[in-house]
Structure formats: structure tokens, C-alpha cells
Amino acid sequence: MTSASQALRMVRDALRSARIEGADFDARLLFEHVTGLSALDLVRDPHHVLTQEQLAALEAAQTRRIGGEPVHRILGYRDFHGLRFNLSPDTLEPRPDTEILVDAVAPWLRTRLTAAGSCQVLDLGTGSGAIAVSLLKEVAGLKAVATDLSAGALQTASGNARINGVADRFETVRSDWLADVTGRFDAIVSNPPYIASAVIADLSRDVRDHDPMRALDGGTDGLDAYRAIAEGAERSLAPDGIIGLEIGWDQKTLVSALFERAGYRLIDARKDYGGNDRVLIFAFKQA
Template sequence: MTGHGLADIHRQARARLTAAGIETADLDARLLVEWVTGYDRLEAIRNPDRPIEQVVLMRLNEILSRRINGESVHRIIGKRAFFGIELALSQDTLEPRPDTEALVELVIPFLRQRIAEHGVADLIDLGTGTGAIALALLDQFKELRAVGVDVSAGALDTARTNAHLTGVSHRFAALRSDWFANVTGAYDLIVSNPPYIPSLEIAGLQREVVLHDPIRALDGGPDGLIPYRIIAGHARHHLRTGGAVALEIGFGQRADIEAIFAAENFVLKGVQNDIGGHERALLFASVQKD
């Protein structure tokens, strides 16, 4: 950074990210400059010559280098908004994406009806990570209780932190478990954004994902479907009568996942598209045997 005025710093940060081929250079530069300096873009317009201390410029240089080397803006800042709540991130968790909000949207009508019928509802979020799905739903329904399950102790620590920040920690419990291994009891809803990337495709993902997201939260096995088989095979034992299973899926996986659940006597009841128009979330209900 050569200029010391706030407006100059915005321009230089944007130019540096643009030169490095960052597609979202304008937005990324604004977010990072605002975070490091504590001054928003409006302040840069009002007081373009506001001086910034050298130590802050040095910090900004370091952060821009991290962005150029593939670390996402939200990883650098350490938090990200999701469905109206703000979540802390950690090295043990995926960075929640807007596409996952499709899963939250899909299950809201189901939970609303369930709560209307029973006064309260319980859900379990498998592979909870930051707690994004469970906490967003707890934020929507004060009559809801949730258990966040993860095999990673670090992820569960992050989820607990986020439950506290969201103000729902009294209705959220964190459980360390490899899928259903340590799960007991029955729930109205099982939700999950499981790993669904085929193993051999992970290396071809965006740098931000490959370098900074935990691989075990991405790798769904050779065909990307192993977690769905696990969930389908155990879900019935942990669902109350009339309960449901809701899952995020990858591009083009609907038919295979529908077949996996049909083999376990589940029927597809709902589909939700993501912001790009792709089928992103499925809702299954158990077929009651006579």
C-alpha cells in the first residue's frame, strides 16, 4: 500500500485483487478494508483522505495476500451470515453457503405444521459443523429443540459458540458421534448437509474449498453417496411417527438418493431448488408398514 488515505486504500486493495485474478475483487476488497480499518465505504466517501496507520496497512497487506493465496473472505474475517444469523467459522467446519439455505426453506413448512400439531418439535442435525442448519431453524421457531451431531470435537465447539451467539443455547445440545453411533431417542426431523462430493472430484474444486474446508466434510466416497446410505439405513429407528428426513444433495444426485431412500421405505415429499435453480434439498417421509 502506497497511499494512506482511506479512499486510496480501497482502490489499491481492489487493484491488487483484480491483478491476481480474483473474480469478486471489488466486493472482497471492500469487505476486507472495512474489516481491517473499521471504516465502511460510506466513510471513504465522506472522508476519502482519512489517514490510516501504518500498522493497519501492514495488516491489510497480509490479509490481501491470504485472499490471493486462496483463503476466502469469510474465512479470513472468521464469520459468515446464514439465513439471518451470523456464524463463527473455524478450521474444523465448512463455510456455510447460500445454497444450503434451500434446506432450511424446505423444512420450515413441515416444522410449522408439526409444532402446530404437537406444540413442540425436536430435530437432529447430522454433521452439524458450525450448527448453521439447526441454529437457523431454532432462530425461526421458539418451540423447537435441536441436537447437533458431529464427529469433530472442534466443530462441536464452534457450534456451541454459535448457539450462544444466536441466543438459542438453552435449546441446543451438541453430541459427538459418527453419524448415528451415539444417537439415542427419536425426533420429528432429521436434517443433514452430508459430504456428497465423489472422492476423485475433490481435487478439482475451487481453491478456497480444497485448501481451507475440512476434506472429511466434503468426501462422500467413490460415488458421493455413502453418507446417504448410512442415513437412510438408520433414520427409521430415530424418527417419531410422521417424522421426516431432509437432506442437501449435490448436482444431479436426486434420482440416486431417491432410490436409496425408496429401498428403505421412504417416499419423496418435497424438493427445493437453490439460488442457481438446481435441485438442492430433498424431504423424505417414512412409509408406514401395515
């Protein structure tokens, strides 16, 4: 018989031996997911015996992690901005730095809604829906349209809107950036692909082998999506609206210049938790 504490220790040791970064944390996540037992449960009953089914499931999860599959892909979900988002092969795994974009845009949307009585945001390349759904939870009364080229991503995003209780204010449109978007929006937000094609091979295997390539590859210089947004946003953005974008750590100057040429001005810039440039907010230039 194998106790819960023994099983957790075995998974942790196996991940450490395989030199998995964050082995202890990942072991804990996998253990809790498979067994349903929390750290407090282990304190209360460290000798709790796991079933053979639980042990087999834990070993399978351990094998997948050692094989390079990200822990949250194994779990099937990731928490973001205090909410839970299911993942699929069609969606990027939302990262904590993207929360900076939500935090930067939400106050503006809240003020806009209070002043105008209504407010609508467009989330381009929504993936799991993390940005749009988080904004809907932050700003009561806000409405969101989320686009993606992947039908699978839109299905996942719709499911995440439903489980987080905002489906009645969430709409999806299948579109290649702004190509099939109609109407005007108070704000446009996006975490587009921004990695240069030649750099993709150098990414960690957790990212390279498991995040959808469409959500990573930003073209030769990493700026293809920003060009598409800058060139097409004018017909979709309200005259006094804003555009909020996540960027790569070294892209602030390039993306700012690109939007400047398209008729926008930079009104805010935020750094991520590591101190790198991460979010830019643009508005139309004043006449």
C-alpha cells in the same frame, strides 16, 4: 500517509491483478473488516488516514486472499440466513444454497410445534451449526440436537448457538452420523459430504484447500453419508417425521432411489438459486 479510499483502491487493484474472482467484493469485505469503515464512512470522509497498524493488517489480509484463502476464512465468519456464524478449520463454510434446506423444513417444524406443543430436530454433521441454529431462530420453541464427529466443530457450533441467542435450546452429541444418537426426533436434517472422492482434486482451491476434507468427501460415488442416514434413521425418526437433505446437483435420482429402498418416500424437492436440484424431503412410506 495513505487515505482510506486509496487503501481500498490498492487492495482492489491487487486482487484484480491476481485474477481473484469477485475481487471488488472481496476487497470491500477485507477493508471493512480490518478498518471498521463502511462505504458510508468513505463517502463522508474519503480522506480519512489509516494507521500503520491498519495498513499492515490490510496488506496481510490481501496477501492471504491472493494466496488462495477464501475471504470468509480470513474474516473468520460468514453470514447465513441472516445470522453470523464463526468458522474454524473443523467446519465447512456455509453457503447460500444451504438456506434452501432451512426454508424447506422450517414451515413443517412450525406447524408440528403448533399441533404437538413440542418439536425436536436432529442435525447430522452440523459443522458450524448453521442449519440447526437457523431453524431455532426461525421456529420459537423448537429444540435441536446437533451431531458431528469433530469435537472442534461441535465447539464452534455451540459458540454460534450462544452468540445467536439459542444456546438454551441447542445440544451437541459427538457421533459418527447416527451411531451414538439416542431418542426420536420430529425431523432429521443434514448437509452431508456428497462429492465423489475422485472429484475432490478438481475442486477450486478455495474449497479443496480450506474446507475440512471430512465435510467434502462422500466416498467413491459421493453417497456414503446418505447410505448411513437411510440405514440408521428409522430408530431415530418419529413415525410421522421427515428427513431433509441437501444433495449434489446431479444426485436427486440416486438419493431418492436409495431412500425409497430404505422405506421412505419423497414428499418435496427444491432447487437452489442456480436452478439445480438441491434439497430433498422424505417421510416414511404410508402403510
